[in-house]
Amino acid sequence: MTYTTRTEDNILHLTGAGNNMRFHAVWLRDNLPGADYRDPGNGQRLVTLANLPEEITLETANVKGDTVELRFGGEDAVHSFDIAWLLANAYDKPAVSGMNPGINAWTSALTDVPTGDMTELKTDKAAKLKWLSAVQDYGFAKVTGMEPVEGGLFDIADLFGYVRETNYGRHFEVRTEVNPVNLAYTGLGLQAHTDNPYRDPVPTLQILSCLENSAAGGENMVVDGFACAERLRQEDPEGFDALASYSIRFEYAGSADVCLQSHRPMIELSPEGLFVQMRFNSRSIAPVQDVPFDAMEIWYRAYRRLSAIIDDPAMEVTFKLSPGEAFIVDNTRVLHARKGYSGEGSRWLQGCYADKDGLRSTRAALARELGDA
Numbered sequence: 001m002t003y004t005t006r007t008e009d010n011i012l013h014l015t016g017a018g019n020n021m022r023f024h025a026v027w028l029r030d031n032l033p034g035a036d037y038r039d040p041g042n043g044q045r046l047v048t049l050a051n052l053p054e055e056i057t058l059e060t061a062n063v064k065g066d067t068v069e070l071r072f073g074g075e076d077a078v079h080s081f082d083i084a085w086l087l088a089n090a091y092d093k094p095a096v097s098g099m100n101p102g103i104n105a106w107t108s109a110l111t112d113v114p115t116g117d118m119t120e121l122k123t124d125k126a127a128k129l130k131w132l133s134a135v136q137d138y139g140f141a142k143v144t145g146m147e148p149v150e151g152g153l154f155d156i157a158d159l160f161g162y163v164r165e166t167n168y169g170r171h172f173e174v175r176t177e178v179n180p181v182n183l184a185y186t187g188l189g190l191q192a193h194t195d196n197p198y199r200d201p202v203p204t205l206q207i208l209s210c211l212e213n214s215a216a217g218g219e220n221m222v223v224d225g226f227a228c229a230e231r232l233r234q235e236d237p238e239g240f241d242a243l244a245s246y247s248i249r250f251e252y253a254g255s256a257d258v259c260l261q262s263h264r265p266m267i268e269l270s271p272e273g274l275f276v277q278m279r280f281n282s283r284s285i286a287p288v289q290d291v292p293f294d295a296m297e298i299w300y301r302a303y304r305r306l307s308a309i310i311d312d313p314a315m316e317v318t319f320k321l322s323p324g325e326a327f328i329v330d331n332t333r334v335l336h337a338r339k340g341y342s343g344e345g346s347r348w349l350q351g352c353y354a355d356k357d358g359l360r361s362t363r364a365a366l367a368r369e370l371g372d373a
Contacts, residue, residue: 003083005061005068012061014068014086022092025058029072031089032079098230100274104137105227108314114141121159125366132160132363136356139330140222146209148323153209153350156326161358164203166196167258174208174349192223192310192335195353197279198250200262202331203353209326212348218341219320220327225278225335228309229267232302239302242295243267249286250279263290266303277332280310310335321349330356 003016010025029052037046057073067080099105114134120127121143134141146152153171157163163170196202208220233240244267251261268277291299309315316337321327329336331353341347366372 003063003068005063007058007061010056010058012058012068012070014083019087019090021087021090023086023090025056025072026052027091028058028070028081029053029056033081033085034079096272096274099226102137103226103275105230106138106224106317107227108316110138110317113317113319114138116141116143117145118143118155119145122155125370128159129363129366129370129372132359132366135328135330135359136363139224139226139334140336141328142319142321143209143326143328144324146324146326148209148211150211150350152211153207153326153352156207156209156328157352157354160362161354164353164355166199166203166353167254167260171350171352174351175347190337191282191307192221192316192337193281193283194225194279194335195281195331196252196260197264197281198252198260198262198284200264202262202277202279204330204332204356205328205354205359206331206336206351207326207328207354208321208336208349208351210321210323210349212323212346213321214345215341215347216345217339218347219318219339221316221318221337221339222327222329223310223316223335223337225280225310225333226275228306228315228335229275229278231309231315232306236302236305239298239305240267242291242299243302243306244269246291246295246299248288248290250281250284251286252284261286266306275333278335280306280335282307332356 003014003019005015006013012023012025012028014021014023030049038044039046053074055073058070059073060069060071062069063083064080066083068083068086070079070081071077072079114131116127116131116134121131122128131141131143143156146155151171154163194202195206229240229243232243244265247263247265249261249263251259253259262279264277264279266279267275268279270276288296288299318339319327
C-alpha cells in the first residue's frame with residue numbers, strides 16, 4: 001500500500017489506504033523506537049520527558065518502503081517508524097461512546113457458552129488462547145474435563161496466574177452449613193451479584209469448581225453487568241448518571257477480626273465514559289450517605305431499576321455444573337448467582353479468586369507467540 005506524508009505545524013500527516021492520521025511532533029519524539037530509547041529486552045522506556053527538548057519541531061518526514069523517516073529540528077539523526085506500528089497506535093480517531101470496544105455484550109440469547117477442556121487447555125496453546133480470549137471478551141467461561149477432587153480449581157488459576165488469598169483463605173467451600181457466616185453457604189437462591197465489593201481492589205476473577213451436585217436445583221447463572229448498565233443508560237440516562245456519579249460504601253464484618261470497607265460507585269466509568277467496573281451486591285451495601293439529598297430519590301430509582309434489569313431472565317445465562325466442571329467470571333463485569341436448591345442430595349463447590357492482569361498477560365503473550373495478536 002502506498003502512503004504519503006506531509007508536515008504542517010509540527011504535525012505529521014500520514015495518508016494512504018483510506019487512512020488519514022495525524023501525529024504530533026512531541027508524541028513522535030516521546031515514542032522513538034530503538035535501543036537508545038527503549039530496553040531491547042522488555043521494551044520499557046529509557047528516557048523521560050525531562051530528557052527531551054522543551055521545544056520539539058518536526059523538520060522532515062518521508063516514506064521509505066514500509067517506514068516513515070523523520071528528522072527533528074536541531075538533530076542530525078534520522079528516525080524510522082514502521083507504518084504498521086503508527087497505524088496500530090494512532091490516536092487521531094473519533095471518541096468512543098457507548099459499550100467498550102472489544103466487549104461482547106450478551107444476554108440470554110447467548111446459548112453457546114464458551115468452554116474449554118482442561119486437558120486441551122494444558123496441552124494445546126491454540127485451545128488455551130481461544131479460552132483465555134473468551135474470558136476476556138465475554139467475561140466468563142466454563143471448564144470441563146477436570147477431576148472432581150479438592151483443590152482442582154487451582155489448576156485453572158495455574159493456566160494464567162496466581163490465586164489471590166483473602167480472609168476466606170486460599171480457597172473457600174460453597175455448601176450448606178447450619179450456622180453460616182455468609183449466605184453463600186446456605187441453600188437459598190442468591191441474586192446475581194459481584195463478589196467482595198467491600199474490598200479495594202476487588203478480586204478481579206472468581207473460579208468455582210464442582211465436586212458434587214446431586215441436589216435438586218442450584219443452577220448457576222451469569223449476567224453481563226455491562227449489558228445491564230448499558231440498558232439502564234438507554235432507559236434512564238439520569239438514573240445511570242446518578243449510579244455512576246456518587247460513591248457509596250460497601251462493608252463486610254463476618255468475624256471479630258474482619259471489617260472490610262470500600263467507597264466506590266456502583267457503576268464505575270473511565271474519564272472517557274467507558275465501563276471500568278460494576279459493584280452490585282445488595283447483601284453488602286452499607287447505608288447510603290454520600291448521595292446528595294436532592295439526588296437520593298433519583299439514585300434509588302436507578303438502583304431499583306438496575307436490580308430489576310439484573311433479575312430479568314432475558315439477561316441471564318443459566319447452566320448446571322456437573323462434578324469435574326468449573327467456571328470463571330470477570331468479577332469486575334459479570335454478576336453470578338444460583339438458583340435455590342433443596343436439602344436432598346448434596347451440592348459442594350470450591351471457589352477461589354485470582355486477578356485478570358495475569359490472564360490478560362498470558363493471553364497477549366500466547367497471541368504474540370502464535371501470530372494471532
